Amino acid sequence: NAGVMQNPRHLVRRRGQEARLRCSPMKGHSHVYWYRQLPEEGLKFMVYLQKENIIDESGMPKERFSAEFPKEGPSILRIQQVVRGDSAAYFCASSPRPEYEQYFGPGTRLTVT
Amino acid sequence: GENVEQHPSTLSVQEGDSAVIKCTYSDSASNYFPWYKQELGKGPQLIIDIRSNVGEKKDQRIAVTLNKTAKHFSLHITETQPEDSAVYFCAARLMDTGRRALTFGSGTRLQVQP
Numbered sequence: 001n002a003g004v005m006q007n008p009r010h011l012v013r014r015r016g017q018e019a020r021l022r023c024s025p026m027k028g029h030s031h032v033y034w035y036r037q038l039p040e041e042g043l044k045f046m047v048y049l050q051k052e053n054i055i056d057e058s059g060m061p062k063e064r065f066s067a068e069f070p071k072e073g074p075s076i077l078r079i080q081q082v083v084r085g086d087s088a089a090y091f092c093a094s095s096p097r098p099e100y101e102q103y104f105g106p107g108t109r110l111t112v113t
Numbered sequence: 114g115e116n117v118e119q120h121p122s123t124l125s126v127q128e129g130d131s132a133v134i135k136c137t138y139s140d141s142a143s144n145y146f147p148w149y150k151q152e153l154g155k156g157p158q159l160i161i162d163i164r165s166n167v168g169e170k171k172d173q174r175i176a177v178t179l180n181k182t183a184k185h186f187s188l189h190i191t192e193t194q195p196e197d198s199a200v201y202f203c204a205a206r207l208m209d210t211g212r213r214a215l216t217f218g219s220g221t222r223l224q225v226q227p
Contacts, residue, residue: 033214035217043215050211055213104159
């Protein structure tokens with residue numbers, strides 16, 4: 001049973017470009033969470049999605065960031081017009097039900113030059 | 114919102130010794146407390162968790178204790194081994210059904226000296 005998959009593992013973007021991060025949850029999991037980790041810090045919640053719905057986006061910056069989890073395909077975290085402060089590791093986690101454990105993917109490390 | 118504080122930030126022990134990491138949380142409505150281990154360049158790995166209706170849980174060399182009155186919980190690793198070296202994060206989650214996000218502590222870097 002494959003775990004949570006994320007791609008790309010490393011992404012380099014110039015300031016002003018767009019970054020698209022993908023997350024495929026574990027088989028049978030329909031709940032996805034995105035977290036951001038700055039260097040030497042803990043993970044900070046960004047957004048929680050269920051298939052085709054955003055349940056909680058209280059941790060998502062109001063501008064430039066968006067997320068989706070379509071009926072078919074992976075969840076996508078999109079960052080428009082990236083700035084240097086967006087450089088971080090972005091992790092997604094999935095669970096089969098909202099009250100169950102969250103299992104994390106290997107992360108995407110975004111570097112903005 | 115919830116706030117989780119974690120101590121110590123770094124911990125160095127000799128192989129075979131025990132290691133204890135402590136966390137406190139602010140919101141008494143939190144009811145789920147997982148611990149994650151993160152190795153360099155990898156994602157967090159769930160190693161043990163505890164729910165608010167339980168005071169202690171053990172899995173081989175790892176145990177977690179929860180004191181709801183004091184709002185703190187701890188991770189205990191016995192007979193430490195070099196492969197236990199990693200960053201450990203505690204987390205807490207609210208009971209609110211609309212808010213399933215985990216709030217993480219700042220992490221503890223554990224170094225087990227052979």
